[in-house]
Amino acid sequence: MKSSILAVFIFLVTGCAVQRNTSASLPHPAAPLSIEQLKFLDVYELPFELQYKSTWVGGLSGIDYDRSGDQYFIISDERSATSPSRFYTARIKISGNKIDTLFFTGVQTLKMANGKTFPSLKEGAQEAADPESIRFNPTTNRLIWSSEGDRAERNGIINIKDPWIWEMDLQGHYRDSFALPSNMHVHTTEKGPRVNGVFEGLAFTGDYRHLFVSVEEPLFEDGPKADVDYAGAPVRILKYDAVSRKPVTQYAYLLDAVARKPDPATAFRVNGISEIMAIDAHRLLVMERSFSIGNSYCTIKIYEADLDGSTDVSGKNGLHIDKTYRPASKRLLLNMNDLGRYIDNVEGITLGPKLANGHYSLLLISDNNFSREQKTQVFLFEIIP
Known part of the structure; x- marks a missing residue:
């Protein structure tokens, strides 16, 4: 069942806000977590045509919480179609186990290594970005973000663009990049990553010495994509040394089957990793995240x-084929279908501040694909320990 918009937005000089109320106290530093259950508390909805500083707020595909600054970094996956590729800063006030206020406090343009803004696919497909995930590193006061690259016909030619993991400052300027493993390069042949199925998720360990990076779908070499009748499709999770920015290890993670049949039966369907978050x-x-054409909502499952x-x-x-390896174990914590409400294209997850009872909060955000039919x-x- 689709939820109604929960508040009326008021545009302020410092941001656009929906106000219901009180500020949350600054949380304690994060610590390794024991998670027994994820208890739903609230859902908050942004208007489709929300504007902030001449940008269209949509396509929100990654979120991370800066605990010391009590602010959130939120990245948009827009490929510079209406405004340059960008990320936002925001504040989310929680009171009484409800989201009372969400307001944006800034927007920064993502920059290429040469300092220029990213072009749109039409203007320059070879340089365009496809932002997906964002994480803040308080030890360096910098941000890490990922782009999925490209492998599709653009403007009459096949565009081949490798995915990347970049480091930037808080103003969006490029500072460094993480080395790309040889099997993560995009090819014209069916080798390496699939289009729109690469670096969807990022996660720092608690000491910020390592960075995990998740691949959304199987590499071509690792077999077919997940399907309605195919569970166990292997995807890869990469582990990086966050200081040297070099890859250390790759792990296999086995996906569930696609949750629902598409209509018609041959139509698009997908299940893959849309984001990760480190516990320890x-x-x-x-x-x-699973979606099939002919169904209005997504199936979102969160595993440990x-x-x-x-x-x-x-x-x-x-x-x-070669199954002489041990994949990651997985334990289901939440199937959002069980909430009995409309669930859209959820792509971002972050540990939030502590709640009044001392338990940590967890926040998820959905990408509306800039579509009026989505939210x-x-x-x-x-988080129930």
């Missing part, structure tokens, strides 16, 4: 995945 040095929250004891598959190809939703959960 080897445990991750993994968000699987444990990489401890998993095999390093960096040198392995054909993970669907930008912010979900609030309580």
